Amino acid sequence: MIKLHRTKAEKYKNPRVWSDFNSFIRRNRRRFLVRQKPRIIWFTGLSGSGKTTLVDALNKVVLSKGYFTKVFDGDVIRTGLNHDLGFSMEDRTENIRRIAEVGRMFLDSGLVVLCGFITPTIEMREMARNIVGPDRFVEVHVNCPIEICELRDVKGLYKKYREGKIKNFTGFDSVYESPENPDIEVRTDLWDIEKCTRYLTRRVLRKIKFSWT
Amino acid sequence: MIKLHRTKAEKYKNPRVWSDFNSFIRRNRRRFLVRQKPRIIWFTGLSGSGKTTLVDALNKVVLSKGYFTKVFDGDVIRTGLNHDLGFSMEDRTENIRRIAEVGRMFLDSGLVVLCGFITPTIEMREMARNIVGPDRFVEVHVNCPIEICELRDVKGLYKKYREGKIKNFTGFDSVYESPENPDIEVRTDLWDIEKCTRYLTRRVLRKIKFSWT
Numbered sequence: 295m296i297k298l299h300r301t302k303a304e305k306y307k308n309p310r311v312w313s314d315f316n317s318f319i320r321r322n323r324r325r326f327l328v329r330q331k332p333r334i335i336w337f338t339g340l341s342g343s344g345k346t347t348l349v350d351a352l353n354k355v356v357l358s359k360g361y362f363t364k365v366f367d368g369d370v371i372r373t374g375l376n377h378d379l380g381f382s383m384e385d386r387t388e389n390i391r392r393i394a395e396v397g398r399m400f401l402d403s404g405l406v407v408l409c410g411f412i413t414p415t416i417e418m419r420e421m422a423r424n425i426v427g428p429d430r431f432v433e434v435h436v437n438c439p440i441e442i443c444e445l446r447d448v449k450g451l452y453k454k455y456r457e458g459k460i461k462n463f464t465g466f467d468s469v470y471e472s473p474e475n476p477d478i479e480v481r482t483d484l485w486d487i488e489k490c491t492r493y494l495t496r497r498v499l500r501k502i503k504f505s506w507t
Numbered sequence: 508m509i510k511l512h513r514t515k516a517e518k519y520k521n522p523r524v525w526s527d528f529n530s531f532i533r534r535n536r537r538r539f540l541v542r543q544k545p546r547i548i549w550f551t552g553l554s555g556s557g558k559t560t561l562v563d564a565l566n567k568v569v570l571s572k573g574y575f576t577k578v579f580d581g582d583v584i585r586t587g588l589n590h591d592l593g594f595s596m597e598d599r600t601e602n603i604r605r606i607a608e609v610g611r612m613f614l615d616s617g618l619v620v621l622c623g624f625i626t627p628t629i630e631m632r633e634m635a636r637n638i639v640g641p642d643r644f645v646e647v648h649v650n651c652p653i654e655i656c657e658l659r660d661v662k663g664l665y666k667k668y669r670e671g672k673i674k675n676f677t678g679f680d681s682v683y684e685s686p687e688n689p690d691i692e693v694r695t696d697l698w699d700i701e702k703c704t705r706y707l708t709r710r711v712l713r714k715i716k717f718s719w720t
Contacts, residue, residue: 395588
């Protein structure tokens with residue numbers, strides 16, 4: 295049995311996260327089982343900035359290296375767990391809160407979670423960070439000016455907004471606050487998808503790689 | 508690469524469950540990764556019937572055999588994901604709905620989920636079964652007469668109810684409908700915990716054991 299040296303302060307600084315386990319299997323033992331550090335890689339950015347594309351590309355690489363991952367897909371969660379929520383600010387906050395709580399459960403099982411959600415405000419991202427535990431939260435800013443997002447317009451949402459068919463659209467009549475100090479930042483307007491993925495992979499692998507300490 | 512032979516009807520009978528995956532990794536491939544059949548083992552029974560005790564005992568055995576499990580603990584979920592819910596019938600239903608949705612996400616990752624919740628009505632259990640997919644849901648009835656549950660009264664809830672301190676208590680002023688055809692039934696009033704666990708282990712292992720078909 296391996297014993298980890300961590301101070302009491304470290305151990306108890308996020309008591310809710312620790313209490314999740316039934317007594318005989320702890321988060322740390324789970325880590326040895328799966329041989330990876332559980333982290334939630336949280337992609338934030340405007341609609342059309344390339345979050346889902348990068349999540350999928352990153353997942354493909356990380357999975358192929360033998361890591362056990364879980365992807366949270368916004369559309370699936372919106373039709374399943376959160377089908378009762380809309381796009382007002384309160385509903386968006388509740389959406390993020392539930393996702394973070396579920397993410398915490400996956401982290402406690404030892405998985406690496408990848409998810410891409412707009413998460414428009416700093417407050418929401420802080421809430422998510424606190425729910426999953428600050429040391430397990432990796433914030434990725436998918437940075438792209440809104441003009442370029444509108445040019446791409448993969449889902450046709452910008453067109454719909456311009457035609458007045460949808461409201462509360464992030465970047466126009468709903469706020470988006472850019473992260474000030476993201477853990478990782480990718481520029482999808484300047485770099486192509488291969489470069490973004492290579493850069494992300496390098497940075498993320500360093501964070502999820504198993505180590506004895 | 509292993510190719511599974513399953514009919515189209517089988518494949519698409521529960522399309523929501525199937526759609527969860529991003530295109531390149533499927534539920535079945537995940538099964539080969541973890542080498543177990545993902546199932547949710549859903550314990551239902553009165554307060555004090557021994558659900559949590561049996562979940563923990565079963566988890567201990569199943570984990571020791573190398574299966575990758577996740578336990579949902581009612582108290583943790585009630586303070587985390589579902590902290591906004593009370594004990595009215597609607598809130599209980601919403602509680603079960605969210606748990607089933609989260610359970611589905613864990614199953615899609617290939618884990619075996621164990622959870623013990625009162626789940627008082629047949630309707631709620633049917634809902635949960637349909638959300639996770641009928642073939643992946645294993646209903647365990649923890650059967651114990653309410654008089655014996657009250658004698659045990661581990662959490663002191665029956666005493667509180669008798670003193671009028673809590674309301675909506677299952678078995679008295681809130682309904683409990685026994686399952687008619689549970690997949691597994693254990694009699695915690697007649698058998699001791701070792702016998703219940705042995706019986707459960709035998710029945711559950713048969714369901715989660717990996718096979719090529």
